[in-house]
Amino acid sequence: MKFDEAQLRSVLARAWSLETAKQWTPDTPAAGQCNVTTVVVHDLFGGDILKTSLPGYDVDHFYNRIDGVVVDLTEGQFSAPVQYDDEEAGRDEAMQCVLESEYETLRTSLLAHLRQPDD
Numbered sequence: 001m002k003f004d005e006a007q008l009r010s011v012l013a014r015a016w017s018l019e020t021a022k023q024w025t026p027d028t029p030a031a032g033q034c035n036v037t038t039v040v041v042h043d044l045f046g047g048d049i050l051k052t053s054l055p056g057y058d059v060d061h062f063y064n065r066i067d068g069v070v071v072d073l074t075e076g077q078f079s080a081p082v083q084y085d086d087e088e089a090g091r092d093e094a095m096q097c098v099l100e101s102e103y104e105t106l107r108t109s110l111l112a113h114l115r116q117p118d119d
Contacts, residue, residue, distance in 0.1 A: 001043040001114070003040075003066050011113035012037065012073055021108040030077040033106075036098045037073050038062040041106045051089040052082060061093045098111055 008053070014028045016037075023032025030037075038065075042049050047066035054061050059083065063072035075082055 001044060005071060007032050008041070009073060011110060015106055015109035015113055017105070017109075020102050020109070029060070030074040031105045033077070034072075034074040035094050035096075036102050036106050038064055039070075039094050039098060039103060040064075040110060041073065042091060042094075043107070044110075045057055049089045049091060049094050050084075051093070052085040052087065054078075054082070059097070060089070062089060 012033075013029055016024055016033050018024050020036055021032035038049055038067055041047075041064050042098055045064075045066055047064050049062060050070065051060040051062050061072075061074075063070065063074070063084075065071065065086075070084065070086060072082065072084075
């Protein structure tokens with residue numbers, strides 16, 4: 001499968017739900033989705049997993065680097081621009097706060113939406 005950022009952003013908005021992150025809301029669908037999204041995208045498209053410490057939060061923010069380009073598919077959850085550290089992280093680290101059911105739900109939904117480009 002070829003990485004297409006615009007297509008992925010479009011289908012993620014429909015794939016995210018309360019079943020993929022408990023912080024999800026209709027007004028901010030990317031809320032709480034960074035870990036699970038980063039890992040699913042990594043598993044499907046490869047690249048690197050990166051993280052950034054966010055002032056005022058006691059968790060790291062995870063995102064991807066694909067083909068040398070930094071891609072944060074969940075930055076929409078923040079009201080201010082993120083100052084990225086681009087610290088390398090591993091899949092296991094990103095999965096620490098992700099339930100297997102959240103991972104499987106997002107992966108299944110994302111793949112279904114990617115296979116139906118006209119929906």
